[in-house]
Amino acid sequence: MSTTTDPGSARLKRDWRIKFTLLITGVILAIASCINAPAYAYKDGCIVLQHLGTVVLLLPLALELKRQRMGLTACVGLFLFTCVHIVGARYLYSNVPYDKWAKTFLNLDIDIEGQWEIKAVGTGVMHGNKFDRMVHFSFGLLLFPFAYQVTKRLMKGINPLYALVFAWLFLQTSSMVYELFEWFLSLVLSPENAENYNGQQGDMWDAQKDMALALGGSTISALWIFISGRMWRKKQPESESVEEGKAGTTGSSGSAAPE
Numbered sequence: 001m002s003t004t005t006d007p008g009s010a011r012l013k014r015d016w017r018i019k020f021t022l023l024i025t026g027v028i029l030a031i032a033s034c035i036n037a038p039a040y041a042y043k044d045g046c047i048v049l050q051h052l053g054t055v056v057l058l059l060p061l062a063l064e065l066k067r068q069r070m071g072l073t074a075c076v077g078l079f080l081f082t083c084v085h086i087v088g089a090r091y092l093y094s095n096v097p098y099d100k101w102a103k104t105f106l107n108l109d110i111d112i113e114g115q116w117e118i119k120a121v122g123t124g125v126m127h128g129n130k131f132d133r134m135v136h137f138s139f140g141l142l143l144f145p146f147a148y149q150v151t152k153r154l155m156k157g158i159n160p161l162y163a164l165v166f167a168w169l170f171l172q173t174s175s176m177v178y179e180l181f182e183w184f185l186s187l188v189l190s191p192e193n194a195e196n197y198n199g200q201q202g203d204m205w206d207a208q209k210d211m212a213l214a215l216g217g218s219t220i221s222a223l224w225i226f227i228s229g230r231m232w233r234k235k236q237p238e239s240e241s242v243e244e245g246k247a248g249t250t251g252s253s254g255s256a257a258p259e
Contacts, residue, residue: 015072016065022079023061029083030054033090041092050089057082060146069153074146081142084135096131136210140171140217147171148225160229168222175214179207 030051041047061078064070088096102108147167152158155166 012068016068018072019061019064019075022075023058023065026054026058026061026079026082026086029086030058030089033086037090038092038095040095041090046092047089050092051086053085054082054089057085070146070149074149077142077145081138084138084142088131088135091131093132093135094129096129098131133209133213136175137213137217139175140214140219141221142217144168144171144218144221145225148222161226164222164226168218171218172211172215175211179211182207 034047034051037047041050057078060070061075061082064075091097144167147170148163151163151167151170152160155163158166
């Protein structure tokens with residue numbers, strides 16, 4: 001009796017275990033972030049509202065355990081962005097003490113709150129917490145691989161370059177829709193709760209800056225996939241490229257480009 005293991009099956013099992021670990025870790029971190037959180041996070045259920053986003057982000061990972069369609073790069077990017085969001089949810093974004101952490105663990109005095117200023121109309125100059133800016137940049141950078149692979153799955157046979165463009169446009173649209181959602185919250189919530197969720201910190205250009213950072217992050221990720229994909233194809237012998245192209249229709253990555 002042959003005991004040879006199918007490499008494709010072994011890879012799927014390995015990927016499933018990794019994705020399962022990512023999901024469970026995300027759930028544990030989300031629960032842990034609610035324990036002994038700052039008092040202001042519990043006011044009016046603000047932390048619960050923040051973690052609705054966590055549920056939305058973890059749902060694709062849960063579905064992926066059954067479907068096994070996305071590559072590891074996409075899932076890891078989704079997980080990393082979820083972790084960033086969980087940290088922001090614990091401190092309602094505007095209060096993440098990253099400067100204190102830098103001093104404690106890295107012995108670095110970044111003093112961002114002292115050096116970066118926001119000129120808010122009608123309020124003079126106020127110091128702002130920049131964690132929310134980093135999150136929007138991470139949104140584009142870390143979620144682009146997932147959006148790219150979803151695009152290829154939904155539009156079977158699409159040219160990889162077109163898939164990159166569609167995924168890039170999708171993230172810009174998503175970023176804009178989210179800013180509209182924050183604007184809607186500012187209409188239906190109390191000013192204090194809207195400020196706690198949106199993290200606008202008095203900056204009238206907050207939405208535009210957030211969208212610009214998401215655009216920058218997704219552009220960097222798209223260029224990386226495009227350049228690495230071209231280099232990867234050039235290194236492959238022609239026969240291997242043809243074989244990989246056939247396997248790509250059923251494999252976890254779904255194209256002749258790297259994950």
